[in-house]
Amino acid sequence: MRTIETDVLVIGGGATGTGCARDLAMRGIRTILVEKGDLTHGTTGRYHGLLHSGGRYVTKDPQSATECARENVVLRKIMPHCLEDTSGFFVTTPWDDPAYGDVFVKNCRLTGVPVQELSVQAMLRREPLLNPQISRVFEVMDGSADSFLATRSTALSAEEYGAQIWTYHHVVDLVREGDRVTGAVVEDLRNGERIGILCACVLNAAGAWAGKIAAMAGVTVTVLPGKGTMVAMNHRMVNTVVNRCKLPDDGDIIVPIHTVAVIGTTDVHVPDPDVYGIEPDEIQFMLAEGDKLIPGFSQYRALRAWAGVRPLYKDRDVANDRDIPRTFKLLDHAERDGVEGMLSIVGGKWTTYRLMAEESVDALAKRLGNTRPCRTAEEPLPLPPTEHQTTFRPPVRTTGPGASVAAEVEALQHAPLYWLGKHLSEVEHEQSFADLICECEMASRSRVLAAIDAGAKNLDDIRRDVRMGMGPCQGGWCIYRTTALLFERRGEDGLSHANSNDALLHFLQARWKGLVPVLWGDQLRQARLDELIYVGVLGADRLRPIAEQGGGLVTDNPAVATEYVKA
Amino acid sequence: MDHIELSLTQSLDHCIKCNICTSACPVAAVTDAFPGPKYVGPQAQRFRHEGQPVPDASVDYCSGCRVCNQVCPTGVKIAELNARARAQIVAERGLPLRNWLVARAGLVGRMSCGPHAPLLNFGLRLTPARWAVEKVIGIHRKAPLPASSTYTFRAWFRKHRAPTTARRQVAFFHGCATNFYEPHVGKAAIAVLEHNGFEVLLPKQQCCGLPLISNGDFKAATSAHEANVQALVSYARQGIPIVGTSTSCTLTLKEEAPEILALHSEDVQIVAAGTYDIFEFLRSLAERGELKTDFRPIERHLPYHQPCQYRAHRLGSPAMDVLSLIPGLVLEESHAECCGIAGTYGLKQEKYQIGMDVGAKLFDMVKRSGSDLALCDSETCRWQITHATGVASKHPIEILAEAYGLEL
Numbered sequence: 025m026r027t028i029e030t031d032v033l034v035i036g037g038g039a040t041g042t043g044c045a046r047d048l049a050m051r052g053i054r055t056i057l058v059e060k061g062d063l064t065h066g067t068t069g070r071y072h073g074l075l076h077s078g079g080r081y082v083t084k085d086p087q088s089a090t091e092c093a094r095e096n097v098v099l100r101k102i103m104p105h106c107l108e109d110t111s112g113f114f115v116t117t118p119w120d121d122p123a124y125g126d127v128f129v130k131n132c133r134l135t136g137v138p139v140q141e142l143s144v145q146a147m148l149r150r151e152p153l154l155n156p157q158i159s160r161v162f163e164v165m166d167g168s169a170d171s172f173l174a175t176r177s178t179a180l181s182a183e184e185y186g187a188q189i190w191t192y193h194h195v196v197d198l199v200r201e202g203d204r205v206t207g208a209v210v211e212d213l214r215n216g217e218r219i220g221i222l223c224a225c226v227l228n229a230a231g232a233w234a235g236k237i238a239a240m241a242g243v244t245v246t247v248l249p250g251k252g253t254m255v256a257m258n259h260r261m262v263n264t265v266v267n268r269c270k271l272p273d274d275g276d277i278i279v280p281i282h283t284v285a286v287i288g289t290t291d292v293h294v295p296d297p298d299v300y301g302i303e304p305d306e307i308q309f310m311l312a313e314g315d316k317l318i319p320g321f322s323q324y325r326a327l328r329a330w331a332g333v334r335p336l337y338k339d340r341d342v343a344n345d346r347d348i349p350r351t352f353k354l355l356d357h358a359e360r361d362g363v364e365g366m367l368s369i370v371g372g373k374w375t376t377y378r379l380m381a382e383e384s385v386d387a388l389a390k391r392l393g394n395t396r397p398c399r400t401a402e403e404p405l406p407l408p409p410t411e412h413q414t415t416f417r418p419p420v421r422t423t424g425p426g427a428s429v430a431a432e433v434e435a436l437q438h439a440p441l442y443w444l445g446k447h448l449s450e451v452e453h454e455q456s457f458a459d460l461i462c463e464c465e466m467a468s469r470s471r472v473l474a475a476i477d478a479g480a481k482n483l484d485d486i487r488r489d490v491r492m493g494m495g496p497c498q499g500g501w502c503i504y505r506t507t508a509l510l511f512e513r514r515g516e517d518g519l520s521h522a523n524s525n526d527a528l529l530h531f532l533q534a535r536w537k538g539l540v541p542v543l544w545g546d547q548l549r550q551a552r553l554d555e556l557i558y559v560g561v562l563g564a565d566r567l568r569p570i571a572e573q574g575g576g577l578v579t580d581n582p583a584v585a586t587e588y589v590k591a
Numbered sequence: 592m593d594h595i596e597l598s599l600t601q602s603l604d605h606c607i608k609c610n611i612c613t614s615a616c617p618v619a620a621v622t623d624a625f626p627g628p629k630y631v632g633p634q635a636q637r638f639r640h641e642g643q644p645v646p647d648a649s650v651d652y653c654s655g656c657r658v659c660n661q662v663c664p665t666g667v668k669i670a671e672l673n674a675r676a677r678a679q680i681v682a683e684r685g686l687p688l689r690n691w692l693v694a695r696a697g698l699v700g701r702m703s704c705g706p707h708a709p710l711l712n713f714g715l716r717l718t719p720a721r722w723a724v725e726k727v728i729g730i731h732r733k734a735p736l737p738a739s740s741t742y743t744f745r746a747w748f749r750k751h752r753a754p755t756t757a758r759r760q761v762a763f764f765h766g767c768a769t770n771f772y773e774p775h776v777g778k779a780a781i782a783v784l785e786h787n788g789f790e791v792l793l794p795k796q797q798c799c800g801l802p803l804i805s806n807g808d809f810k811a812a813t814s815a816h817e818a819n820v821q822a823l824v825s826y827a828r829q830g831i832p833i834v835g836t837s838t839s840c841t842l843t844l845k846e847e848a849p850e851i852l853a854l855h856s857e858d859v860q861i862v863a864a865g866t867y868d869i870f871e872f873l874r875s876l877a878e879r880g881e882l883k884t885d886f887r888p889i890e891r892h893l894p895y896h897q898p899c900q901y902r903a904h905r906l907g908s909p910a911m912d913v914l915s916l917i918p919g920l921v922l923e924e925s926h927a928e929c930c931g932i933a934g935t936y937g938l939k940q941e942k943y944q945i946g947m948d949v950g951a952k953l954f955d956m957v958k959r960s961g962s963d964l965a966l967c968d969s970e971t972c973r974w975q976i977t978h979a980t981g982v983a984s985k986h987p988i989e990i991l992a993e994a995y996g997l998e999l
Binding site: 259260263324444449452460496497501546550 | 606623626629630634638639641645
């Protein structure tokens with residue numbers, strides 16, 4: 025077995041782990057990050073995409089609210105290309121306690137969450153489809169975030185500073201010598217090779233899987249996986265994030281992100297982060313809640329449903345699961361459990377990932393005798409090769425609580441903020457409309473090839489890079505095109521057509537899982553057409569015998585092939 | 592937002608990406624400048640956001656022929672989405688002078704119609720003049736511009752003596768073309784209606800607004816439609832049918848203006864429901880046995896093109912149905928999607944050739960027929976057909992009047 029030495033081994037390629045790797049590398053600390061799937065394969069890639077203003081936590085979890093409010097501004101400065109400045113509303117519907125509005129505003133002030141009340145008329149001018157029975161509206165600095173892009177940009181920066189990012193590497197075991205964790209054995213899931221990693225410290229950033237990792241070192245960390253189910257609707261009926269003005273609950277938020285509007289979420293505790301299903305009543309409940317915000321919401325076309333698992337950390341002194349805070353916690357296992365050489369960073373949310381990384385790396389750096397300061401809040405993230413450099417800057421918000429920050433961010437002249445029309449405008453500018461691979465999401469051939477050349481291992485990786493297959497037809501037209509490109513591009517590396525067939529089948533199956541919960545109306549009609557394309561025309565149902573794993577494309581290893589297992 | 596409006600704005604959700612519209616689109620078939628109805632319609636719509644700059648420009652190459660709507664298996668209102676997207680572009684970037692001008696058929700007609708018309712017509716046939724018009728304004732030098740009339744249809748109607756035997760009334764919507772360029776079409780319609788026992792009333796009216804809609808000038812289109820509704824609604828309320836010879840004008844009153852401009856008042860709906868294309872109206876008379884059939888035989892074999900805007904009425908082929916009552920007359924249908932002119936589209940310098948290519952199938956058919964006359968219900972299509980083939984063209988109502996032996 026090959027053995028490699030490093031300073032820090034980060035476990036988990038979500039927002040937090042990748043953020044830690046970047047921070048470590050920027051401070052000159054040798055770092056390897058291992059992730060059992062692709063980056064963001066766990067919870068980061070399955071969240072609704074909200075850039076929190078903090079508003080959701082002002083009452084129940086004030087510390088989180090303050091952290092979100094601060095990081096919201098930081099992220100706008102370092103990753104504008106990943107964020108859309110949608111702004112956000114908290115609205116009092118007839119189903120909500122009208123007295124909470126004043127409590128909400130008071131708590132926003134206390135926690136430092138910028139807020140501004142708006143008239144209902146002004147709200148309806150901006151979002152005419154919202155329920156006219158809404159009685160009060162508060163505007164906050166919510167936004168939407170592309171968590172795939174943000175994590176890839178973070179990883180790219182980490183690599184530029186010398187970190188090694190190993191995706192599709194699964195931790196088989198942690199090596200413990202006496203009271204000290206000295207490294208790990210990891211397995212390359214694509215070829216089965218095992219590699220030993222010796223390190224001064226392990227940073228467990230495995231999110232909902234952190235308990236499983238800690239257990240390998242004989243340490244108990246209780247992470248309660250909280251399943252959240254979300255539904256993406258076919259188009260944005262609102263362009264502003266809309267929250268119910270009440271204590272956070274199921275189905276109380278609609279996030280316009282990229283071309284879709286996402287309604288979320290449920291919160292169901294599941295025993296195992298790898299085993300969960302989506303129940304029909306969850307979907308029905310959320311669509312019905314959507315009707316309260318946007319009358320007729322449930323009649324719009326639902327594209328897809330999916331779920332992610334929140335990593336809720338249960339401290340040893342918390343008796344009731346409902347009291348678990350959404351804030352994060354850094355566990356020093358030397359102090360806590362008498363085990364040296366390992367830290368776990370648990371809990372938290374996407375918006376505060378950078379802060380979580382900063383605190384974790386501060387503690388690690390101190391231990392390693394490194395005194396360099398954290399610079400992740402100042403230095404902007406690089407753009408991955410799938411992102412085109414554009415000079416067009418969408419107009420800057422001039423009203424509402426986010427106006428002054430928007431002006432400040434714009435003055436930095438970093439990459440332009442994301443805006444909804446971005447990819448369409450690029451395709452129009454390049455006149456590449458005859459060369460679209462994914463037509464629904466406007467992924468041109470050049471961007472798909474850039475994703476493959478940048479190391480996307482399979483179709484799902486390409487999806488996360490360029491949103492291929494995420495639109496209305498859910499891959500009806502782009503899956504076979506992308507498979508062909510993958511084969512063409514990687515054929516010289518030994519990728520066979522049988523490997524490509526396997527990749528195609530794997531991706532079709534993954535898309536199908538998300539379609540099943542919303543199979544009615546337009547999406548049922550779509551699924552029928554997709555079936556005619558893949559089964560009727562292409563005979564995909566008879567492809568299995570001439571499909572085989574290999575070429576580093578797909579792994580059926582249970583470590584990654586976990587999503588949507590019916591509980 | 593009412594349900595009619597929602598059914599339009601939400602219709603993008605019905606797109607299953609099947610590409611049937613893209614394969615049927617006559618414009619996408621002949622040019623790479625137009626990515627096709629699926630792309631510019633329901634697909635691009637997901638990337639548009641009223642509060643943000645318009646991200647796209649290619650939708651301007653949509654001719655508005657509505658073939659996409661017709662073939663869409665799931666009922667996406669593609670043409671309406673496109674018209675609105677173009678209006679957003681105009682709202683943001685302004686209306687070019689050329690489009691401002693060609694969208695105002697009434698204004699241009701009023702200025703060019705009159706005793707000076709022969710001189711103007713002569714001038715506009717001169718190559719250097721057309722070259723200058725192309726350079727300065729952007730109207731293609733070869734594009735078919737209609738010849739102005741020395742008198743307006745309305746002026747003729749004022750002097751016209753109607754028979755006194757009429758039992759019923761209709762209101763006639765003549766549109767700009769009949770009034771300023773082709774009064775003879777209106778005269779034929781009046782003769783046919785009067786022959787069938789109708790008193791023809793002539794309401795005040797202005798341009799239906801379609802050229803304004805298709806050039807993205809929604810503000811002017813809205814005021815045109817509102818004025819027309821105001822002038823027409825009293826007729827419709829009395830149950831007097833509003834009948835028009837221009838298929839695009841009647842479609843605009845019936846459907847395009849209300850839907851695209853989101854005008855859904857009760858008056859708008861009453862006018863829409865009370866408006867008929869003239870052959871739609873005559874066919875309904877024939878179905879009730881109320882159409883006179885004292886036709887003289889016309890032993891001719893004529894090519895007939897049903898305009899895209901007429902098919903968009905979703906009425907089958909009323910002109911064919913009625914003309915088939917004329918003994919001896921055989922019509923050969925073009926089965927062409929579009930002649931390419933699409934109102935003002937084919938006049939534009941950058942779109943003229945696209946229009947000609949779109950119409951190629953129709954032009955071939957007309958030429959192959961060997962006929963010296965082609966029939967078509969829409970004025971701009973007739974001008975395009977004659978321009979492209981050299982074959983004269985008439986409105987079917989003119990043949991009907993001829994079959995009745997009516998003096999015009």
